[in-house]
Each structure stands twice: as structure tokens, then as C-alpha cells.
Amino acid sequence: MLNPNPLFDRTGSTLGIMDDLQVAVHTYDGCARGCPGCVVDKHFKNNWRFRNIIPAPDMSLIHSRVTEYYDWIKENVNTQEKGYFGKNGFTIDHFSYTFRFGNHSELPPEALDEIAESMPAEYRVFSTAPTEEIVKFVDLRKRHPGNYYLEIIYDPVADKAEDLRDMILEMRRHNILGYPEVLITRRLLDAFTPERFVDVAVGPLGEIGTQMQFGRYTPSKTRGYRMSQTVHIDEEVEWLAEVARLIVKRQYNIHPIPIGEYAVTFLDEYGEHVALNHNGYLDLEKLPEPEPFDMRNVMRKTRDIFLSSLYVDHNLDLHVWSESMGQHVLDRNFGFEPLGNIRDQSIQNLVTEKGGVMDRMLQEVLRNLVSHPKCGGCRYKSFCASHAIPLFRKWQDDDGKHCYGYLPVIREFQKSTPFLGNMIDGFKELGF
Numbered sequence: 001m002l003n004p005n006p007l008f009d010r011t012g013s014t015l016g017i018m019d020d021l022q023v024a025v026h027t028y029d030g031c032a033r034g035c036p037g038c039v040v041d042k043h044f045k046n047n048w049r050f051r052n053i054i055p056a057p058d059m060s061l062i063h064s065r066v067t068e069y070y071d072w073i074k075e076n077v078n079t080q081e082k083g084y085f086g087k088n089g090f091t092i093d094h095f096s097y098t099f100r101f102g103n104h105s106e107l108p109p110e111a112l113d114e115i116a117e118s119m120p121a122e123y124r125v126f127s128t129a130p131t132e133e134i135v136k137f138v139d140l141r142k143r144h145p146g147n148y149y150l151e152i153i154y155d156p157v158a159d160k161a162e163d164l165r166d167m168i169l170e171m172r173r174h175n176i177l178g179y180p181e182v183l184i185t186r187r188l189l190d191a192f193t194p195e196r197f198v199d200v201a202v203g204p205l206g207e208i209g210t211q212m213q214f215g216r217y218t219p220s221k222t223r224g225y226r227m228s229q230t231v232h233i234d235e236e237v238e239w240l241a242e243v244a245r246l247i248v249k250r251q252y253n254i255h256p257i258p259i260g261e262y263a264v265t266f267l268d269e270y271g272e273h274v275a276l277n278h279n280g281y282l283d284l285e286k287l288p289e290p291e292p293f294d295m296r297n298v299m300r301k302t303r304d305i306f307l308s309s310l311y312v313d314h315n316l317d318l319h320v321w322s323e324s325m326g327q328h329v330l331d332r333n334f335g336f337e338p339l340g341n342i343r344d345q346s347i348q349n350l351v352t353e354k355g356g357v358m359d360r361m362l363q364e365v366l367r368n369l370v371s372h373p374k375c376g377g378c379r380y381k382s383f384c385a386s387h388a389i390p391l392f393r394k395w396q397d398d399d400g401k402h403c404y405g406y407l408p409v410i411r412e413f414q415k416s417t418p419f420l421g422n423m424i425d426g427f428k429e430l431g432f
């Protein structure tokens with residue numbers, strides 16, 4: 001899949017490249033807000049405000065499991081002959097923690113210290129609501145040096161883009177990076193046409209070169225399995241495609257993830273740049289022949305992606321964290337059983353168990369893609385395998401005009417190579 005003649009030079013950029021063992025941990029669920037797509041657990045939200053969910057000895061146990069697993073990855077996965085990772089592919093060169101899901105900025109400094117001390121890492125990401133309490137992370141970083149990032153849950157119905165911009169600029173002054181995350185809900189689409197969204201919710205951020213993450217709303221236990229915020233994929237794709245068109249047209253210095261990344265992956269890893277017309281449109285007739293669908297190969301690569309994105313919940317149950325639209329953790333909240341509990345077993349034992357949960361998930365993903373009427377003959381099956389498509393299909397089949405591959409949105413971003421090149425440069429400062 002590594003293209004010897006890529007369109008883009010991605011030296012020093014991590015866009016569309018997995019080189020990190022990402023471990024999300026369920027550290028905090030408190031938050032004063034009530035965003036429509038929120039995944040925080042009401043029990044913890046109401047009963048565990050201003051304190052960590054996981055006791056310090058358990059956080060230390062998580063860390064010892066993760067470091068042991070990272071060593072195992074370096075010895076066994078980075079050295080394999082075939083797969084996404086290995087001698088002939090990418091390698092995992094570090095690990096990071098992402099502390100989720102609540103507003104960590106409201107934790108007292110001692111609680112943040114406990115997290116940083118128990119789970120030290122070169123890269124730390126904290127979820128937060130828009131906040132003026134950046135100083136907490138600035139001071140935390142002084143006490144526990146490293147690279148800090150904030151995932152800022154941004155609800156354009158309630159928050160002002162100007163405030164987000166000021167927050168991000170203030171963070172940068174203190175060497176803390178971060179980006180807003182927008183969940184695509186019924187309420188968002190009712191409140192914003194694509195034009196209004198781009199003008200009001202993106203425009204003020206459009207000059208500061210920030211990532212902006214878009215995520216699909218998915219019903220879950222914490223949301224009472226409510227479908228009321230679900231947007232049909234056809235409507236979502238058309239709304240997002242128009243948003244993408246306008247962002248590119250206005251040449252905003254903004255990096256929409258993950259969907260802008262997909263545009264680069266298709267152009268380079270899938271060699272689609274040979275089909276670009278001078279006007280930037282992709283001539284679908286000129287697309288290169290798709291690689292033959294090699295089930296074992298796709299299974300191997302998808303497994304590698306799953307191995308590098310994991311989630312540990314408050315019980316120390318281990319789950320896969322999917323690289324999907326919105327980066328969903330595939331836990332009980334979304335109807336997925338854990339791979340096992342890391343109190344009793346090492347992570348490497350759980351992920352390699354023959355016939356275990358990981359194996360069954362992989363088989364289910366592949367079976368779903370191969371047998372779905374839309375995917376069976378589609379050239380992008382190998383790409384979609386790692387993006388948790390079956391998760392979304394649990395709730396709503398994409399049996400209309402569009403599919404969970406979001407192709408029309410990707411095509412809009414593919415039209416501007418300067419826009420994508422700028423995005424690639426923007427990823428250089430991230431470092432992971």
C-alpha cells in the first residue's frame with residue numbers, strides 16, 4: 001500500500017499514518033453541560049464530579065500493562081513481514097494516552113496530577129469542554145513535562161467559534177495544542193445550513209490552522225439508545241459535502257479530520273491522483289485498477305489498526321477504539337463486549353487469543369463488508385474495514401443513496417491539492 005510515487009511529500013507529517021499506540025482511558029465523566037450527543041455516563045457525571053473515576057493504583061496498573069504491551073508491539077508487530085505495521089510498512093514509534101470523556105478542565109489540580117503521575121507518557125490528550133481554565137493544564141505540564149493536547153468538545157449551537165479560537169490561541173502560547181470536535185446531530189443540522197455552519201462555526205477558526213474533528217452521532221446506552229439525534233447518512237453526507245466544498249472554496253487554513261485525511265489516503269495510498277483532472281475533479285473513469293481483494297491481507301492490516309487503538313474503561317476492561325468518524329470506543333455502551341480485563345491478563349494475551357473477541361470482531365467486520373450489497377463489489381472495502389462500518393450499520397443501514405464511506409465528502413477535499421498539502425504541513429507540528 002506504500003505508494004512509491006506519492007503526490008504529497010509527507011516527510012515529518014503524521015497525516016493518514018498510524019505510528020502511535022493510542023490508548024484511551026476512562027478517567028473522568030464530570031461536566032456541567034448537556035450536549036445532545038454526549039457520551040458521559042450519568043452515574044459518574046452525577047456521583048463522581050471533581051474526582052477521578054479510576055483509583056491511582058489501578059491507573060498505575062494500566063500503565064504497567066501498556067508499557068509491557070508497547071514492548072511486545074516493538075518486538076512482535078514492528079518486526080513482522082506482512083501487515084500494516086512491520087518491516088515493509090509503518091512502525092509504531094511511541095504511545096499516547098487519551099483521557100476521556102468528561103470535562104477534565106474542571107478536575108482539581110491534585111486529580112490531574114494523579115492521572116499524569118500514574119500514567120506518564122510523551123503524549124497526553126485530555127478531553128475538555130471549552131474552558132478558561134487552561135492554566136490548569138499549563139501548570140500540570142510544568143509539573144509533568146511532555147506534549148499536551150486538548151480535545152475540545154465543541155457544540156456550535158451553544159458555543160461561539162470566536163471563544164474556541166481564543167482558547168486555542170491561548171493554549172498555543174503555552175505550547176499546548178488541541179482542536180475542536182463537532183458531533184453531527186439532528187440539532188446541529190436543524191440549526192445550521194452548510195453555509196451558516198461554515199460562516200459562523202468554522203469561519204472564525206479558519207485562519208489559525210487548527211484541526212477540526214467531525215464525528216457521527218451513534219445511539220448508545222448512555223443516551224438511552226435514543227435515535228432522536230441520529231441523522232440519516234444520506235443527509236449527513238450531503239451536508240458534509242457542501243461544508244467541505246465551502247471550506248475548500250474559502251481556502252480556510254483548517255484541517256478537517258478524519259475525512260480530509262481520507263482524501264490524502266485515497267490519492268496516495270490508493271494511487272487515485274492519476275485520475276485527477278486539471279480542474280481538480282477526479283475522473284472516475286481513470287481510477288487505477290483496484291488491488292485484488294485479498295481477505296487474509298485485509299484481515300491482517302485491519303487487525304494491526306485495531307491493535308494500535310485501544311480503550312481501557314473504569315473496570316479495566318479492554319476494548320478496541322475505532323478510527324471511525326468520531327473515533328468511537330467499541331465498548332458496552334455501543335454494544336461491544338470487552339476483549340477481557342487487564343487486571344488479570346496482559347494486553348498482548350487478550351488481543352492474540354485464538355477465537356477470542358478480537359478474532360470475532362475482525363471476522364464480523366469482514367463478513368459485513370463482503371456480504372453487504374453496497375460493499376461487496378466496492379474498491380474501498382479494505383479501507384472501510386478498519387473504520388467500524390458495522391458499528392454504524394447496527395443502528396441504521398446505509399441502504400439509500402450514500403454509504404458510510406463518505407465518498408462525496410472525500411471527493412470535495414480531493415479537488416484541492418494545495419488545501420490537502422496545507423493540511424499535511426499542519427500535521428507536522430503535532431508530532432504524533
Ligand code: SF4
Nearest residue numbers: 374375378384403405
Ligand atoms: S462503506 Fe461504502 S465505500 Fe466503504 S466499502 Fe462499503 S460501499 Fe465501499
